[in-house]
Amino acid sequence: MSLLLQPLVAAGQNGVEMVCADSLICRVYPILAAYVANFPEQCLCPKCLVTADERGNPLTSLMWDPEVTKEILEKRKNGQHPIQFNDNGLCAVYNPFWANLPHADIFLAFTPDLLRQIHKGVFKDHLVKWCLEIVGEDEMDTRFKAMPDYPGLQHFKKCISTMRQWTGTEHKEMQCVFIGLLTGAVPSQVLVLQMHTAKSLNGLESALAVFHTNKDILQELEVCKHFNIPKLHQISHFIKSITLFGSTDSFNTELPEQLHIDFTKDTYRASNKCDYKEQMALWLQCQEAVFLCSSYLDWLSERSQDDLGSDSDAEIEELQSESCSTAPTNTSPTLPIVYVLAKTPAHPQQSVQHLITTHGATMFLPALKSFLHKHMPRNNTVPGPHDQF
Structure with missing residues (x-):
């Protein structure tokens, strides 16, 4: 991270000239404003000073101070033993990647992660589990099956209690019908959770307060032992992050997760599952080569229409033949070419x-x-x- 963000140090201090949307050249000072990371990475750098046994309470905890944190790390580096080092759970990383970044507050920069903290976190790992304990697996499965079909909405016609792997899309589809499933099946205090709305920050704050007011019913029903849940505590910081950075849709890791399918899953399926790493790398290189060649041929076609005229087909064919014959290849001339047919199609x-x-x-x-x-x-x-x- 230090190497990746090194250019921002000088750029944030001295500025760089950039061409803006109005075609004017302005001096811009780019800084690290938002840090979108998966939940495990966020846990390595907590946002606030909440203690480990108070994350289940609706507290307004103080945010970490970058300057104070650097001072504590510097004292520890010099052989001192500041009490805050252990109290704040710091590690011996004396030069964190954000230490020299100008105008950057790493603790405010962490954004909410809807996929890990909400869809797969609070909803799947906790809320669904609690409601299954209250309603019962058979009744919950029956209610999912009984939900009517709706265009654009997934219909769960099979049991959900036996599923072990869910995608982020399936979690969101479940949330669309979950309130309707609980109607008449849970105590009224449990269904108060439906007051949560994303239309306003006040609605979010009030919904979170209502949850903490009525959450004890889950302990009384013996479906939850405690609420000391880090992902649940993260929701208390959503309003601050939304105020700083806008809608949480921009911070969801679901979109870059799609690249994992394109660059890993589909690539693995295209191999014969034996020594697949080399095959995957070569497959990606071939895909990129095909894309670049196709883009070049499209450019030649556009050039023929704009500059060469309609009577230059022979010249175009000559250029295309030359480009394909001189294109670099990834095949070593000292190795034989082996063609392998996958057992299953990559795109069925x-x-x-x-x-x-x-x-x-x-x-x-x-x-x-x-x-x-x-x-x-x-x-x-x-x-x-x-x-x-």
Whole structure:
């Protein structure tokens, strides 16, 4: 992190000239304002001075002071033993990456993480578990199955109590119907949680206060032993973060999590599952090469229309042939080329429209029909636009 953010030290102190949206050149002072990180990384640098046994109470705890923290670390580095070092749970990291960043408050910079703290945290790990204990697994499963279908909303027609792995999208889909599921199945104090709304910060603050007022019912029903939950405590800082940085939609780690699917899961499925790391790296390199070549050919096509005229098709074909013949390859000339066919397709059940828009296979259906007619004349199956391949 220190290496990545090193350019911000001089830029934040002296400024850098940048071209703004109005085409004017201005001196800008970029600083570290928001730090979007997963929950485990956020736990390494807590925001406030709440003690470990008070995170279940609606406290207005003091925020950490970066300057005071650096002073404590400096004293510890010089051989002193300040009492705040142990009381605040500090570690012997004497030069944290944010120490030299100008105008940066790392403790205010941490933003809420909806995926880890809310969807998979408070909702899945705690709220769903508590309500399952109150309602019962069979009744909860029955209520999920009985929910009517709605366009754009996932219908959980199978049991949810036996599921062990949920995605962030499924958590949000469950939240859309969860209040309706609890109606008539839980005490009235439990369902008061529905007062939470994202329309205003006052609504968020009042909903959190209502929760802490009525949360003891969960202990009385013996479904929860305590509320000393770090993720639950993080909600008390949401209003401050929203005031500083805007809507929490911008801080959700769900979008970059999608890159994990593109660069890891799909890449692994494309391998033969044996020595897959090298195959994954080569597959990504090939995908990038294909993308760059396609972009170059598209640029040549646009250039032919704008500059070369309609009578230069031969010149375009010559340029395309030259570009493809001189394109760098990742295959070592000293190694034989081995072609491996995966046991399962990397992208199964693709629609015809997807093949046309993504791969440019505009003549896929006519070509397939011609192939089947030629090689399987007795075949009665005719592929159509609604089939998947």
